[in-house]
Amino acid sequence: MTLAFTLCSINYLAQARTLGDSLRQTNPDWQFVIGLVDRLAEANLPEELVPAYPMIEVDRIEIEDFAGMCDRYDITELNTAVKPYYMDYLFRHHPDATEVIYFDPDIIVYQPLTRLSASLAEANLVLTPHTCSPINDWLAPNELNHLNTGIFNLGFIGLRRSEETLRFxxxxxxxxxxxxxxxxxxxxxxxxxxxxxxxxxxDRVQVERHPGYNVAYWNLHERTISRDGDRWLVNESELQFFHFSGYSPYKPEEISKYQNRFTFNDRPDIVALFQDYGNRLMTNRNDVYRTYPCHYIKPPKTLYYQRVRQALKNPLNQLIAALEK
Known part of the structure; x- marks a missing residue:
């Protein structure tokens, strides 16, 4: 059995539902669950906002010193930090799961992922690099940005059940x-x-370079979208999944808030894809979900001062602070 999951707080449930809808349509044999980094009891969602997919609240997966993680991290860091803890939980509590696949909530899957399943018959991990070819300008994001943020994009990772995977x-x-x-x-x-x-x-870590995997603003310089009937293509290969990172339906003129290389005028090939995604988010009540604050996250100013206090525990920082008085 293949188990796919995503992670989000309530404010991103429209994205998680949209991902789940795409998986249900393209990979109906897979089981999809939402790891909810939030508290449903505190949010008191009306029935029409409760997703049709199983949700596992983060306090159920028994993370040691989870309260400390909440103190240390902002909402992005916390939702990311719990990722391997959910993987561990899912492998332990679903012994029939031979593969566990993680997708960020702002992804849509467009095809049956048979290539991925074939890869995980041999590989322990499947990863996608941000880019597969050089970037020849200094617009954002460029190769220096990727050196700062990581060679691989962890909005996706595929894992096969094995001792090596559990060790990872x-x-x-x-x-x-x-x-x-x-x-x-x-x-x-x-x-x-x-x-x-x-x-x-x-061992057995596969770096997947198929152009249809994890297509996003960071690799559009090397990938062109087209359509053949109902099929979306990338460089004439089938689009597997697209990652709409940094896109907001409330700023429909922007491909992503994290890039300045392309506009929709430059890239008419992706306009219909983004319009469809924006419509799906609104159908799934993004306008309502986005108003819910995460139960576990402190206000940014509180977190900032807490980090300053932590930094000052370092003796060298204490000396510097004393000299600056």
Whole structure:
């Protein structure tokens, strides 16, 4: 059995539902669950906002010192840090799951993922790099940005049940318990930099270069979208899944808030794809979900001052602070 999951707080449930709808249509034999990094009891969602997919609340998966993680991390860091903990939980509680696949909630799957299933018959892990060919300008994101944020995009990862995979998950859990921060000066960008080590530390790690995998703003320079009837194509190959990272239906003129290389005028090939995604989000009540605050996250100012206090515990920082008085 293949088990696919995503992670989000309530404010991203429209994205998670849209992902689930696409998987139900394209891969109906897969089981899909939502890892909810939030508290349903606190949100008191009306019945029409409760997704039709199973949800596993984060307090059920028994993360050691989860309260400490909530203190350390903002909402993006927290939703990312719990990823390997959910993988561990799903492998332990679903012994019939031979593969566990993670997708970020802002992904849509467009095809039966038979190629991925075939890969996971042999590979322990399947990863996708941000780019598969050089970028020849200095617009964002460029190769320097990817050096800062990680070679692989961890909005997707496929895992096959094996001792080696479980060893990877355990290693990743330990790294993300404390070091899943957005802290580029210290070489950290949530979970992604750690996985640069995966092909070195672990056996049978497949780097998937198919142009239809994990298509997103960061690799549009090397990929062109087209349509053949009902099929979406990328460089004449079938589009497997598209990652709408940084897109907002409330700013429909922007491909992503994280890039400045392309506009929709430059890339008419992707306009219909994004329009369809925006419509799906609104159908799935994005306008309502986005108003719900995450139960576990402190206000940004509180988190900022907490991090300052943590930094000042370091003796060198204490000396610097004293000299600056």
């Amino acid at each position: 998950v355990d290693w990743w859990k330990k790294r993300l318990a404390y070091e899943c921060r957005i802290d580029l000066c210290n070489g950290l960008f949530v979970d992604q930099h750690w996985v640069n080590f995966a092909p070195v530390y672990f």
